Amino acid sequence: MARPSGGGRTVVIVAFDGVQLLDVTGPVEVFTTANHYGADYDVRVVSLTGDTVATSSGLVIGADGAPGTLPRRLGTVLVPGRRNWRSAVADNDLIALVTDLSARAKRVASVCAGAFVLAEAGVLDGRRAATHWELAAQLAAAYPRVRVDGHPVFVRDGHVATSAGITAGIDLSLSLVEEDWGAEVARDVARQLVVFMARPGGQAQFSARLAPREPRHPAVRRVMDRVTADPAECHTLATLADSGGVSARHLERLFRTEVGMAPGRYVESVRVEAAQTLLADGTGTVEEVARQAGFGSSESLRRVFQHTLGVSPTVYRARFRSTLGDRTR
Structure with a gap:
């Protein structure tokens, strides 16, 4: 060499x-x-x-x-x-x-x-x-x-x-x-x-993932508020469009223009951030975190974490959880 x-x-x-x-x-x-x-x-x-x-x-x-x-x-x-x-x-x-x-x-x-x-x-x-x-x-x-x-x-x-x-x-x-x-x-x-x-x-595992552009359309703001208020709720395109008071097709267009991503992608991003917080600050199992964040199962959470963050939920928790509970008394 x-x-x-x-x-x-x-x-x-x-x-x-x-x-x-x-x-x-x-x-x-x-x-x-x-x-x-x-x-x-x-x-x-x-x-x-x-x-x-x-x-x-x-x-x-x-x-x-x-x-x-x-x-x-x-x-x-x-x-x-x-x-x-x-x-x-x-x-x-x-x-x-x-x-x-x-x-x-x-x-x-x-x-x-x-x-x-x-x-x-x-x-x-x-x-x-x-x-x-x-x-x-x-x-x-x-x-x-x-x-x-x-x-x-x-x-x-x-x-x-x-x-x-x-x-x-x-x-x-x-x-x-x-x-x-x-x-x-x-x-x-x-x-x-x-x-x-x-x-x-x-x-991605270090970044603040949710940094979408500030939406101007009231329908988009209503939808985003609903998702962030309860990430675990069933957020289909149809239910989101209904809460925004627009058609599903129109909501897709509005989200891509004003937020820079599809509604489904936004929902996933909110759920990922919710899971990151629960893993870092909470004591629940990975299965419990998955349900609370809206992923349904630990396997779904694992797939999304691996794809978006490059690490598993367990590794993420080990890397970023609070150390306050681990201090020697």
């Missing part, structure tokens, strides 16, 4: 004021830890001037130098994100730096809102890209030439890789280590950092 050499071993992480701290330190830990298991990365954190930068948490981090200290050929350029992505993309010097470094790199990657910086630099034009689930719609609206996918933890399109929010930068970095040095090295790093080598499921 070919290994990085020369400039190809250099990993450059671009730091700038307001950057998310873990977007920087997560990948740094992955690549430097890999060096303890046979990798040979030259990890450099650079800032525009080579000076320290203040992160989003207020913690100040140092840089290894200014861009002029880097070799001409680069292995990986990684761009972290900033909560206020508009400020980042308005920084002409930052965009010019990322444009230049990306042209010199074998691979280009971003973490979380770093995708906005890559998009502004034109690196993501025509490419599939990921970002934090909460920012996916904003990225798609601001940069229509980017094919945004808000579900995966990270996306690879050619030599460009983009990841979801914050800790997903660790997942992405592990995948790059595996590509460079093989699965065993990546597994060693994952074990050392006590993280998944491949995180099960996508971003």
